[in-house]
Amino acid sequence: MSQATDLFVIGGGINGTGIARDAAGRGLSVRLAEQGDLAGATSSASTKLFHGGLRYLEFLELRLVRESLREREVLLRAMPHIAWPMRFVLPLDPEMRFAGHSPVSRLLSVAMPWARGRRPNLVIRAGLFLYDTLGTREILPGTSSLDLRRALEGKPLQDRLARAYEYSDVWVDDARLVVLNARDAAARGADIIVGARVAEARRDGDGWCVRLADGRAFRAGVLINAAGPWAGRVIRDVAHLPSAERVRLVRGSHIVTRRLFDHDKAYFLQGQDGRIVFAIPYQGDFTLIGTTDVDHDGPPDQAVCTPEEIAYLCDFVSRYFRRPVTPADVVWTFSGVRPLYDDGSSSATAATRDYVLSLDADGPPCLHVFGGKITTYRRLAEAALAKLAPHLPGTTAAWTAGVPLPGGDFAVDGAGALSQALMRDHPFLTPGWANRLVRAYGTEAAQILAGARTAADLGRDFGATLTESELRWMIRQEWARDANAVLWRRSKLGLRLSPEQVAAVEDYIASERVAA
Template sequence: MSNPHPPMFDLFVIGGGVNGCGIARDAAGRGLKVGLAEQGDLAAATSSASSKLFHGGLRYLEFFEFGLVRESLREREILLRLMPHIAFPMRFVLPVHAEMRFETETPASRLLTRLFPWLKGRRPAWMIRLGLFLYDHLGGRGFLPGTRRLDLRRDPAGAALNPRYRTAFEYSDGWVDDARLVALNARDAATRGAKIMTRTQVTGAQIEHGQWQITLRDTRTGVTRLVTAGALVNAAGPWVDAVLHSALGQTGPRQIRLVRGSHIVTRRLFDHDRAYFLQGSDGRIIFLLPYQHDFTLIGTTEAAHPGPETPAICTEAERDYLLAFANHYLRDPITAQDVVHSFAGVRTLVDDGAASDTAATRSFVLHSENPGAPLLNVLGGKITNYRALSQAAVNRLFPGRPAWTASAPLPGGDFAVDGAAALIGDLQAAYPFLSPRWATRLIRAYGTEAVAILGKAKTTADLGRDFGATLTEAELRWLMTREFAQRAEDVVWRRSKLGLWMSRDQIAALDEWMQSEHEGGPQ
């Protein structure tokens, strides 16, 4: 028997990470009524704890995942064009030396061992150059420069490295502010009519009369309510199995493996804007990335994680591993005292039976059930492929509605890939009280919408209360009313990284102010 009342939503999405918000945006842009529930804040878990890269996955070539690398490389350039405020090209320096080795279980390692047994697992320079040639050409590279060889004895990139490293290759990939990527997808989805509900948990969902009956609980007040939807997407990331089994009452084998990736942040270790791709004697790799102007981001590790309810933290062992790895390369060693911040995220990988977490595929799987009232479970994926994944998900559920996101910039991203410097100059000219770093931060966060935040301000005082580190009341109100921020941590660790400069007292005062504003209702 069918329900005489149409569902409240055509599509309901569980999960406010990059995939969930990407799907909500895509679907809303196709004219669908969309709802999304996130049990915490947007990007509160994995999607704010990545290495913050749009990349093809150079090391995935060792696993012969040519299709994944090709698709990721194509997406990399699409995404860099669509969000030039929060994502931009970056050059990576890959030092070459004789001790570089494959992880022993990769297909490339096994093939080389058979063909060239005298290499004994080493990564020869010629093979790295071959891999970089493929990397330059597999995805049809457009505006990004190709690979070149560096003499580290002469190039400034060699100054931070141990003198024994004399040669390197330099190639292109992209940087992205991962948490802002999520917030802007959610913001655009809401602009297109989606209902975004943060700190809202899905406690149950069942099919009645051909529709999904979904029970929601406000995690702040405990109040529950019921909504209905024609189709349901489970994009809960590390919680995807938990939602499937607990909230949806489904049974079946575990479909994912959880892998914790940890990062550390140190004082700035080099005086240029390029990153380093470092290879270890254990076959693993890490990145040293320029981070928030004053710092260096080092990561990542890969360790099995017991479950989504276990907090993801960078352990002392992981911190020490990253320090030791980096010190094999650095001219001036670093210690735990140089670490100013750390974070960890739990990645969801498709459980494909691979022997190790490193070998597990980074591709995604869309698993659909219940043709009458569809359920789509999103498994795996990587941040570079979030748009393609979102498009594929909506295509699967609502075929015939044209795709659109490949040419639609995110809010604030309607300018050229190389146009940020000009925007920063224009912003300073319009608002002379802004310092160069303040203006840069605003453009890199909000792009062309920075002017809307500053409005008619003539002085810093016109922007309201100063919370520290250039965070003003005007910006904070924008984040609360347009980007779903409710607590201080939402602002200083996700929608910005101002927590790196703010004191605990400043953050506490900010949280108190935000709570008082929230309790008082819209201002």
């Protein structure tokens, strides 16, 4: 049995890797086990935004919104390669009627009977005012008004839409966020184990004995259950702990189409069912549309975007765009299961997105992590360590605010200059290729390209600018174990490669793993 660690983390999503990074940076010994791939489930299936949650204001989740808004710029400064500011256009639809079930919509139906079934523009503007003022803003511009009849942003929209508000949030590459947290944790001493399911965890004396499905066993002083959609299974079937707390599994599905508009802003669209859907520029040539909110009954790893969800999202955005979006326009779909804390809400949409940390200290401590948003993952990690502090004497103070993730050691507005520097040092790079590398690896892109004077120096070309040098980096530095890990999580190059090219990537990874 390996040397005991202070913490054993179950789960390699954003919460697990965020906690591992924070703890390792405080001098704690950490081991993390992930049953599949890092970001292999919920954490790679988000809408890919650091956002305050404008819609959450309707459900009076002010603490969550305030914390999220304040985090946006903290995170942006730490990862300017994988996150960047984005403006969102919120069209005001004069014909919109919806069935709202939030506390605010119920209050409006009483206070403003004439507005029943609507979000009056004044209320929307008030919400955006709160959005601008609840959080600290130094980088992101505030809300402004937009005349859609004159603006470029109005050209893709239907004629009835004349006015809009425009506000700021932040785009983030969610799967790379997880991988970079894991890399930083490892650089600070954490042991990251990928492709290893925890079969059993039991209290043994003053600590935990954790056994993996492959037979390896470890000891730790504290167990952290950050298994996301599998958190309930860990409680019941792995750790065999009594608990009345439950996870509510809510499926969020997205569709990707060819580019629907020729600008770099996103749309925030209101639906007649009270929900909202985003239409976001994606990977240069595509548009990301989502998300749905439906209770999920099956295994978390079998979540798929159903034909009904595809039709729902197409119909939703077709109410706004001049050219209808149909299922035939969809080039890719993805779905994730959000592990929300079951607060008894009547609908999946109304269920809280806030995180809940539950400490079982009846013996060696076990911390269960429920819910949470990608935007608040860093604060969740700090809260987890604060909750465990009485059981971890001598732990140092919080440190992650403002500390860059690997490759993020440059200015928020410095990606363009970094791309230019790469092209100067490696003249064979095209602007698109250089920008892609910077947006994935930041300052570490120079290590992938080191010594290359021609494209041939980077080894085999797998297509869409994916080279052997970059593929080796993902295998050796980022725990990539198969083609899906490379093409749909650490990059989105699966949108651009043929089946034959995908097979070549899979074969190369298999040969590298055998050689290792």
